[in-house]
Amino acid sequence: MQVMEGSIDKISLIAQRDYERKLGLQKQKETKDSLSAGNEKLAFFNETFTNKRQHIENSLTQSSNLDKTALPQHFDTISKEILLLQKYVANSNIFLRSYDIKKCHESLQELTNKLKELEDTLLPKKKFGFKNKPNPKPPQQKPEKDEVDFQTKTITKELCGFFNKTGETLIMKGDEIFKKDVTVEKLENCVVKFPGSPSTLHLNQMKNCHVFTGPVSTSIFAENCTNCTLVIACQQLRLHASCNVNIYLHVTSRAIMEDCHDIFLAPYNWNYDNIESDFKESGFDKNTNNWKCVDDFNWLYVERQSPNWSLMNEEKRVKNWNL
Template structure:
């Protein structure tokens, strides 16, 4: 009988072992489930952090780009202000310096979540803006007295003082040209002016249609407004060129600064020290400067434009803030470019 007892207790022991195994198995399943849930929660948190960081970076880049464009616009206006109203230069440069400081604060306040590349790129951009401001300040402020004397001379020749040009507020309705020498209200004419040896500081082209314009020599600034189907061949400009509302034209220009507003279906052959600026323009194409006349090398050297910078192809579209290429301008294909343009050095 004693030999049968183990067999009698076997089912009870087996049931006990099965219960223990089930408990252990369930505990293992619970641990695995908890571990899986923890990993899932961590993954979701990382995705959320990544999305937030991406959104924050995108927002920063948008604000940074808009601020940079505004500062670039102010820098671009400096030469025009130096020509039209040099007394504003110091306050103008102070405003630019303040804007650059605000941009630095923007980077500093957001650097904790920005990728290191974006921080380095932003700081490099700010450094370039500061350098451009210093160059303009050292170049234009010492010329203040000289510019003022030119304006005093202009007052003697012209009873009415030219109104300052304000590029930031330029529009079709309020664009005002200075009362300077120039060609106005002409149709189907060849217009030639010899600037070399004259006291002309500013020159204006306005309301021209189907005209060919040749300006030989240097001047300080040029203003163009309402030109249609014209060809403009121009010697180097020491300061800036402002172009407003042109269509179907060809321009061959050399200048330190060129700003183009409301241009349509035009070709620009440029030599320019800074990046050309376009606004509210479309179907505009760019190529290198191609004008030639007797003495042009001397004029280019006088204007500080003897070296080709390649900036003719580095166009800033102030109404296109995206990272991709603006659809409003392109490089003029080589097989569509005009050859070297030679014009005789004759006076009007």
């Protein structure tokens, strides 16, 4: 009886070891398959990213050969392609390594910088003010104040927007801004309202201001904004060199920020007559809002929240705007 029990124990031990061996082989196979699939995904991503980046670089290179009238649409298309590529990277973060993500963000930043340089070079903004330039001719009579005011107003009207204002409430709406490029620059302690659908909005050197917009059909570019509240809707938001800004945002892509801190986000909540038709005219879906999705080019750690922006506490959000 003792011999039989020993034999049974030995057989059981052999069976157990065989089972463990087979289990180990199965795990090795699964690990190998998993690594293989991961490598295939990474290889496909790298090929796709490289092709898309090369396409954008080719488009940027072609910019100087295009007619000036075609450049706004050309640059807008490139901007959207950069955003789509950025979104592709974000959606692939699950299998990308930190090194891969960092390199992709660096490439995206290079494309964005090159696009901005080309925009500044090929489509320079009109300048304000009157500089004294050397003139070999005898000095002409200084224009009367009324004439200078008229010239300044004409330039401002051409640019469409508001400039060099303090402590005012400023409004443009409807046909004044429809499908136009709007610029707001050098404002302090102002309330600015754009009920309507402009093509783009540029904000620069804003201090202690409130800005309200209807749906901007393409992009909002905001820089050098301090202690401001922006209640804005757009396809794309690019925020640069700004701090202490509350943004009530409707954006259909991922917002981009760089060199910013103390940025607080909440969902867009401005309302005015005909806003529904403006959303329809602007061409994007009011039900698609990625207000929580921000790519911070100064923070490349995907697994950790950027310290430069956060969601606004609900109790601190303004519910009704009566400015």
